[in-house]
Amino acid sequence: MSTAQHVQHSPLRIFLKTIAARAYPRVMAANRQKTWVFFDMAFPMVGALAMVLVYQGLHAPRQYLGFVVMGGAMLAFWQNVLWSMAAQFSWDRGNGTLELYVISPTTFEGVLLGMALGSMFTVTLRAGAILLLGSLLFGITYTAAGTLPAIGVFLLTLAALYCLGMLLASLFLFYGREAWHLSNAMQEPINFLSGLYFPVNALGAYVGGAASLVPMTLGLDAMRQLLLPGTPVFIPAGTEALLVAVQIPVFAVLAGISLRYMEIRARRDGKLVTRWE
Amino acid sequence: MARTHHPSSDTSRLAVETRRLTRVYKTRRELTTALQDVDLEVGEGELFGVLGPNGAGKTTLIKILVTLLLPTSGQAFVDGLDVVTDYKRLRSRIGMVSGGEQAGYGILKVREQLWMFSQFYGMDSTAARKRIDELLERLGLSDAANKQITGLSSGMRQKMNLVRGLMTDPRVLFLDEPTVALDVSAARDVRSEVRRWMREDPTRTVILTTHYMQEADELCDRVAIVNRGRIVAEGTPRALKQSVDDDVIVDLQLDPGTPVLDRLRAIEGVGAASVREEDGVDRFSLMLADDGVLPRVMTTVEGAGRHVSGLVRRQPTLEDAFVKLVGRSMTEEEA
Numbered sequence: 001m002s003t004a005q006h007v008q009h010s011p012l013r014i015f016l017k018t019i020a021a022r023a024y025p026r027v028m029a030a031n032r033q034k035t036w037v038f039f040d041m042a043f044p045m046v047g048a049l050a051m052v053l054v055y056q057g058l059h060a061p062r063q064y065l066g067f068v069v070m071g072g073a074m075l076a077f078w079q080n081v082l083w084s085m086a087a088q089f090s091w092d093r094g095n096g097t098l099e100l101y102v103i104s105p106t107t108f109e110g111v112l113l114g115m116a117l118g119s120m121f122t123v124t125l126r127a128g129a130i131l132l133l134g135s136l137l138f139g140i141t142y143t144a145a146g147t148l149p150a151i152g153v154f155l156l157t158l159a160a161l162y163c164l165g166m167l168l169a170s171l172f173l174f175y176g177r178e179a180w181h182l183s184n185a186m187q188e189p190i191n192f193l194s195g196l197y198f199p200v201n202a203l204g205a206y207v208g209g210a211a212s213l214v215p216m217t218l219g220l221d222a223m224r225q226l227l228l229p230g231t232p233v234f235i236p237a238g239t240e241a242l243l244v245a246v247q248i249p250v251f252a253v254l255a256g257i258s259l260r261y262m263e264i265r266a267r268r269d270g271k272l273v274t275r276w277e
Numbered sequence: 278m279a280r281t282h283h284p285s286s287d288t289s290r291l292a293v294e295t296r297r298l299t300r301v302y303k304t305r306r307e308l309t310t311a312l313q314d315v316d317l318e319v320g321e322g323e324l325f326g327v328l329g330p331n332g333a334g335k336t337t338l339i340k341i342l343v344t345l346l347l348p349t350s351g352q353a354f355v356d357g358l359d360v361v362t363d364y365k366r367l368r369s370r371i372g373m374v375s376g377g378e379q380a381g382y383g384i385l386k387v388r389e390q391l392w393m394f395s396q397f398y399g400m401d402s403t404a405a406r407k408r409i410d411e412l413l414e415r416l417g418l419s420d421a422a423n424k425q426i427t428g429l430s431s432g433m434r435q436k437m438n439l440v441r442g443l444m445t446d447p448r449v450l451f452l453d454e455p456t457v458a459l460d461v462s463a464a465r466d467v468r469s470e471v472r473r474w475m476r477e478d479p480t481r482t483v484i485l486t487t488h489y490m491q492e493a494d495e496l497c498d499r500v501a502i503v504n505r506g507r508i509v510a511e512g513t514p515r516a517l518k519q520s521v522d523d524d525v526i527v528d529l530q531l532d533p534g535t536p537v538l539d540r541l542r543a544i545e546g547v548g549a550a551s552v553r554e555e556d557g558v559d560r561f562s563l564m565l566a567d568d569g570v571l572p573r574v575m576t577t578v579e580g581a582g583r584h585v586s587g588l589v590r591r592q593p594t595l596e597d598a599f600v601k602l603v604g605r606s607m608t609e610e611e612a
Contacts, residue, residue, distance in 0.1 A: 008369050009399025021396030024389065025382040032384055096380040100441075103343045105369040106397040267347045270302060273340050 011107070018106040022114025026084075030122045041126045044079075048072025048130050051197050052138055064198070066142070066228040069134035071196035073127035074157075074220050078190070080123045081161050085115050086168035087183050093172075093272070102272055108259045112169050116162045146226030153226065153237070156244045157219025163251035164215060170258035174266045190214055195221065201234040208234055215247050291354070292449050292482035293319040293342060298351035300337050300506075311337040313506040314351070319499075322479045324471070326497035327486045328599060330607055334506040335486040339451050342484065343373045356448045369398060372447035374438045376457030383427040387418065387437050390426055391444060398445045405444065412440040416470055432463030439467055443474050450474075452485045456492060464489075468496055488607050490596040494518075500595070504603045517598040524548055525568055526597055529561040529578070530587030537581045544577060546570035549597075551606035558586060564601055 030036060051068045092098040101111055134140065171182065193203065193211035200208045200221045211217045212235075222240035224231045234240075266272045298315040301308050312334045319325040329335045340346040342355050344364040353360045358367040381390045388409060395405035413419050416436045421429065429437065435455065442450055452471065456464035475481050487493050493500050494514045501511040510517060531537070541550045541563065548564040565571060578585060600606055 008366070014397070014399040017396040017399055021393040024393055025385055028389065029382075029384045096375065096378050097382075099345055099373070100380050100394065101397065102345055103368055103371060103373055104394070104397040105365070105399070111397075264347075267345065270340075270346055272345050 009105075011105075014106050015110040018110030019114040019117060022111050023118030024114075026115065026118025027121065030119075036122055040076075040122060041129050044072065044076060044126060045130050045133060048075070048134060049137070052134060056138070061230065062140075063224075063228045063230045065134075065138045066140045067195075067199060067224060067231075068197050069131060069138070069140055070224060070227070071194075071220060072134065073131045074194075074216055075191065075196055076123050076127040076130065077158060077161060078194070078216055079187070080116070080119055081165035082168070082183050082187060084119050085112055085162065085165040087172060087180060088112075088115055089169055089172035090180055098173075098272060102263070108169070108173070108263070109166060109256065112166045113162070116165065140228075142227040143229055149237075149241075150223045150226040153219055153222045153241045153244065156241060156248065157215050157223075160215030160219070160244050160247040160251060163248055163255055166255035167251055167258055170255060170262040173259065173262040174269070174271050190216075193217065199224070199232045199234065201232045212243065215244050215251075219244050290321045291318055291357070292321045292323065293317060293325070293353075293355050293484060295338075295342075295353045296351055298338070298341065298353050299349050300334075300341060300346065301349045310506050312341075312348075315503075315506075315508055317501060317508065317511075319482060319484065321482055322475075323498045324475060324483045324485065324496055326493040326500035327484065327503055328490070328493055328500055328595075328607070329486075329503035330603060330605065333503040335503055336453060337506075338503070339373070339453050339484065339486060342449075343371055343451055344368060369445075370448040371451065372442040372445055372449075373451040373453065374442035374455055376435065376454035376459075377431070378435070378438050380438075381426060383425065386423050386425055387413070387429070388422045391437065391441055394441050395444055400445065408444050409440060412443055412470075413437075415473070416440060416466055432459050435459055435463065436466065436470075439470060443470070446478075448480070449482045449484065452483060454486055454488060456487070456489065464492070468492065471496065490594065490599060490607065494595045502599055502602050510598070510602050514595050518593050518595055521548075521564060521593040521597045521601050524593065524597070524601070525565040525570070526591055526593050527563045527565060527571065527574075528587070528589045528591060529563060529574070529585065531559045531561065531578065532584040532586050533557065533559065534583040535581045537578060537583055540577050540581060541574060544570065544573050547574065549600045549604065551600045553606065562597065562600065562606070564597060 048068060048071070051072070052065050055064045055068060089098055092101065101108070168183070193207065194214055194217040195203065195211070200211065200217055203211060208217070218235070218240040221234050222237040222244070225233060225237040295315050295317040298312055298317075299310070300312040301310050315338065327335045327338060337346065341348050341353055342360060344360050344367060347361060355367055356370045358370070360367060381394070385393065388406070391409045392402065392405055395409070396402070410419070410422070413422050416439065418433060418436050418440070421433055426434070426437070439455065442452070456467050459467065471483060475483060485493070485497060497514060499511065499513050500517065501508045503509070538550060538552050538561070541547055541561065546566040547570060548566060550561060550563050552559050552561045563574060565574070575585070596606065
């Protein structure tokens with residue numbers, strides 16, 4: 001074997017390769033552990049469909065069934081952000097993988113984006129299955145003209161959500177169990193505040209406005225306005241899409257700053273290592 | 278403090294340098310000084326060992342040098358780069374492998390996991406796969422290349438971890454107890470590969486922490502002995518062993534009975550004493566100032582009602598030098 005010279009690759013190259021490499025275990029896991037089909041698709045679908053049945057039983061307006069189905073689909077992405085992205089550093093610290101990320105020349109952003117992209121297939125499948133099955137079972141109709149703009153809003157929402165996920169992940173660099181509790185505590189309130197199963201304007205201007213900090217709130221409301229006729233307007237869909245678009249760079253920049261800051265704090269306080277002596 | 282320079286190392290270019298390096302851990306109730314005023318110089322191309330009992334500060338030193346921890350005060354440079362201010366540039370030049378490491382994802386196969394880590398360094402995929410296959414073959418792991426990681430034995434797993442550390446060709450490789458809990462054969466393979474890897478390029482440097490004195494003696498060009506966060510001795514294994522050349526080293530085997538270690542240590546002329554239990558008997562290692570101390574030792578043992586089942590005088594080892602400097606053996610807990 002020849003004597004190797006030290007090579008320093010460009011940050012962009014390392015970033016792109018990291019995304020692909022970190023996505024790989026997620027793709028392989030979906031391929032090799034088929035149980036996700038049951039746990040990640042069947043169970044969440046039951047939850048969303050149960051909510052539809054509640055509305056049906058209460059003789060709620062027809063579009064409410066659509067709210068639930070769309071909310072159930074978006075929930076898949078939110079849970080992915082919360083547990084498979086933000087909280088992943090907690091697992092990685094536990095088995096020593098976080099140390100190896102830190103001492104390599106890669107960036108946390110690359111690792112986190114890789115995690116997100118790697119699980120995109122299974123999450124999209126889960127969301128798609130809820131949307132398709134719910135729509136077919138309960139005869140929900142959508143406005144065809146709103147489809148393309150809704151897809152655009154959906155993509156913006158996803159981008160903003162994953163940038164928020166990176167911001168949350170920075171907490172896991174420094175905090176351990178505390179951040180875990182935070183994720184736990186955030187799940188149900190945000191499910192509620194985002195109006196996953198009802199229109200956001202039911203929360204009122206102040207609560208709805210505060211909830212709008214989570215991109216899912218505005219994104220979901222805009223998509224509903226575009227696809228489900230008769231959706232009560234919280235903020236016009238165009239404005240909501242614009243606000244979500246603004247959230248993308250804001251969360252991305254904040255995440256970058258927070259990841260750097262938390263890394264330095266964690267190095268100072270010894271929170272990156274699994275053991276010390 | 279004993280200090281000698283390794284004759285073959287290129288001390289004009291230091292691979293690792295620390296200046297008054299100190300690390301204090303803060304907990305809610307107290308401050309713990311894990312490292313204090315550590316000055317260290319490791320030349321390029323050296324295999325340098327860091328020895329010390331549990332809690333001595335070895336791992337803290339390594340974690341600072343690999344940029345996982347910030348020093349509380351002092352400075353540290355690796356490959357000429359400051360670990361605090363230049364850590365981003367430094368990270369592509371270093372590697373770390375720890376004993377018993379469980380890092381990575383069990384769902385992946387050996388080759389896949391190694392490829393994944395290679396990408397975090399920006400390696401070309403084809404070149405990475407070629408390098409991985411070469412290293413797997415050298416470590417006798419070719420047959421396990423397509424095996425899922427969850428199915429690996431601890432020896433195989435540690436060899437895989439070593440491949441991960443070597444494949445990116447770091448300028449400085451940190452090995453933190455790399456052979457801990459490995460069987461004799463796997464440990465030998467790991468040591469042999471480390472040596473071979475260093476021979477390939479004389480500018481490669483390895484910093485090794487180990488509990489195994491024989492390993493340090495066999496592998497290291499120089500060692501530093503760390504105790505309570507300070508370096509208490511530094512030099513070649515031979516030089517350290519020479520520091521106990523004038524002593525008489527005696528191994529004493531006693532059947533189980535009343536504890537006598539403290540009594541033996543209290544005898545005038547006993548420089549150091551350590552004990553380990555093995556196969557149901559206590560094996561004492563005593564360092565005596567001269568042969569005349571031995572009768573006093575025997576009187577003390579008999580006075581404690583202990584039966585001597587073996588007595589051997591032998592050549593000093595690195596372990597003896599360690600016991601003399603630290604006051605206890607590597608495995609013995611601090612009183």
